Amino acid sequence: MRAPRKPNAVVIGAGFGGLAAAIRLAARGYQVTMVDRLDKAGGRAYVYEQDGFRFDAGPTIITVPHLLEELWALCGKRMDDHVQLKSLDPFYRIRFDDGETFTYYSDPAAMRAEVARLAPQDLPGLERFMQHADAACRTGFEGLSTTPFTRVSDMLRALPGLARLGAWNSVAGKVASCFSDERLRSVFSFHPLLVGGNPFNVTAIYTLINALERRWGVHFAMGGTGALVQGLVDLVEGQGSTLRLQTEVKRILLDEGRACGVELADGEMLPADVVVSNADAAWTYRMMLPEHARQHWTNRRVERANHSMGLFVWYFGTKKRFNDVGHHTMVLGPRYQPLLTDIFKRKVLAKDFSLYLHRPTATDPSLAPEGCDTFYALSPVPHLGGNVDWAVEAEPYRQRIQRRLEDTLLPGLGAEVVTSHYIHPGDFRNRYLSWQGAGFGMEPSMLQSAWFRPHNVSEDVPGLYLVGAGTHPGAGVPGVLCSAKILDEVVPHAHTFIL
Ligand SMILES: Cc1cc2nc3c(=O)[nH]c(=O)nc-3n(C[C@H](O)[C@H](O)[C@H](O)COP(=O)(O)OP(=O)(O)OC[C@H]3O[C@@H](n4cnc5c(N)ncnc54)[C@H](O)[C@@H]3O)c2cc1C
Incomplete structure (x- = not known):
């Protein structure tokens, strides 16, 4: 008698979100095949090597390292044995147009001294801002970043907490209420740009980025971010999953409306019990699925979204x-x-x-x-x-x-x-294959976040799940790692499939 086969999962895209999804699915009993159209894994974290120089193409600021450590732990390993993260202090230096600088330290006393040097009248505002950012981090990051917003009731439950934080205000608006100095206003409001948002448009909840940097540090992976990507690829392959590079998915296959695999650009079909797309969310809906299969993410809706x-x-x-x-x-x-x-x-x-x-x-x-x-x-x-x-x-x-x-x-x-x-x-x-060539998927404005963002469990196609910058919670390495963590809650465990 043949042993029952494991259910198959196909992951489209080997960005940080796809790699983390593959590791989590394999740890939960799936036979995983991951495909990426590029010649290397990493997606936006691609590595260019040229004339003896190594360039990380994308992410360089690594925050919330425990989200990465969890992936090694799922494979019975320790990240420290494979990749060394070095914590940086100061985090950054900001140079204003007139040549003046602001050094952004992790140490609160050093940060206060920098504010006092430029605008002592803003010291009380700094305290208010830090408290707000810490509260936003507790509610927005610790509370909601791994919550699957699949039902409107999930959003309704989150609303009181968001309202208490003045979520309808923008990051720039919140910062302006704390600082009078224009230079400090830019220093404490630029962070949403790191995840593709206009500080004057994204919700003040995104002040959480400031808090999570202070709480868990700003790190650099020795050898470059590419060393982290390689470490994750090693985990994927060590789990017995398959990574196929230079392999493009043309469309997601449907069986009576349910995702049942993918068709590659060369015509090959990969059947799957579960399909996870780490490709751009807008592209996934607009280009990989027929419009008749989409009630929610219609062509019009994708095209009208702000990227x-x-x-x-x-x-x-x-x-x-x-x-x-x-x-x-x-x-x-x-x-x-x-x-x-x-x-x-x-x-x-x-x-x-x-x-x-x-x-x-x-x-x-x-x-x-x-x-x-x-x-x-x-x-x-x-x-x-x-x-x-x-x-x-x-x-x-x-x-x-x-x-x-x-x-x-x-x-x-x-x-x-x-x-x-x-x-x-x-x-x-x-x-x-980023819609409109956007750097970070849909803009993380209030009306394109949480329940309003493309869901991790496709609204349109059963059996299709989304990870990466275009889905909840959004862009940035911590965000896309959280999107993969949500799969543990929403994708059925492999043993529930009868094969
Ligand atoms: C220049 C830059 C700097 C950044 N700096 C930081 C930073 O310092 N810190 C931070 O936390 N974040 C940073 N970010 C954001 C962060 O890099 C991204 O949000 C995150 O890496 C996106 O990961 P992802 O999982 O969404 O997948 P992506 O990296 O977008 O990868 C998706 C993959 O899917 C593949 N794919 C797409 N369509 C198909 C298809 N049809 N078939 C097969 N494969 C397909 C693509 O080839 C790609 O490899 C930066 C981004 C950029 C661009």
Whole structure:
């Protein structure tokens, strides 16, 4: 007699969300096949290797490390034995347009001293802000990030807690009520940009990012974020799951309306008892499922949703080390709210920009040849819903970023660059199949969060589950790891299948 087979799960996409989903499903008895159209796992955490330099393409700030440690524990291992996370302090330095800086420390006393140096009148506001952020973290992160918002009653239950926190206010609104100094207003409100939200539009609950950084630290994976991705791939393969790269899913197969597998771009069919999509949520509905199978995520609804901003990222290596530059620096431009309006609402490519400069070699010199530095400069830009022709604009835009960096932090940069590569929203669309080339899926505004966001359990197709930035709770490595954790609650245990 043949042994009963394990139920099959197909996971579309090997981003952090997909990798975590694969590990959790295999730990719960599924035979998992994970497919990704790229040649390496990691999704937005892809690693470019060029001329001896190693560039993490996406996430660099690792927070809430216990969400990663849980994945190793599920496989009977310890993360520390495989990947070393180094905690950073200060977390970042913020450089204002006039050259003044603010150093963002984990230590509350050091943080108070920085606020006192720039605007002593805002010290009481700092305390109020921290208390609000801590409360938002307890309610929004600890309370709701692993709650599956599948029924409207889940949302109704959450509403009183959200109302107490003034969730209808924006992050920028909350921050403005605590700080009078414009510089401090940008320092304490920029965090939603890390998950694709306009601080002037996303709910004040997102102040939780500030609190979770202070509570669990800001870390860097030695060897780069790619070391974490490789560690997760090793876990997946160690569980006996299959990872198929350079394999694109064309559509999700349905049997009487229920997901029953996927069809690959080359026509091969992979049958499955459960399908998990870590692909962009909008793309999953709009492009991988026929419209007649969708009552909720109709074409119109997907197209009318607000998507997060796009990103222009310039990766470059220098033949000298810029030792004065820290690991994470925000280089702010002359305008804050008007620039965000250009990006999110007007969708025009502004002449000025605010940049995030990543210099991982400040912490781990092994990411560049000896005596050299690895960098990336990230600039939020409109997604492809605007009118920017990146085929024309990209190189001049890169040059403007270079000039800005030469004028601020990296004098003489042009003569030092020995390797260079950039990506723009068109690449996000073509590589990651991201709707409108958005950097982070749908914008995490109040009306596109929790129950309003594409659910982890598909509203339209039984047997289909969603993980990753486009579903609840949203973008960022902690968010997508939480989305995979929700699967433990909503995907039936393997032993419930009769096969
Ligand atoms: C430049 C940048 C910097 C960031 N910095 C940080 C940071 O410092 N800290 C932080 O926490 N977060 C950061 N983020 C956000 C974070 O990286 C993302 O939210 C998160 O990694 C997204 O993970 P995901 O699981 O949604 O999958 P993704 O990384 O989006 O991966 C999805 C995968 O699905 C694959 N796929 C899509 N369609 C198909 C298909 N049809 N067939 C097969 N495969 C398919 C894609 O190839 C891709 O590999 C950053 C993001 C970017 C872009």
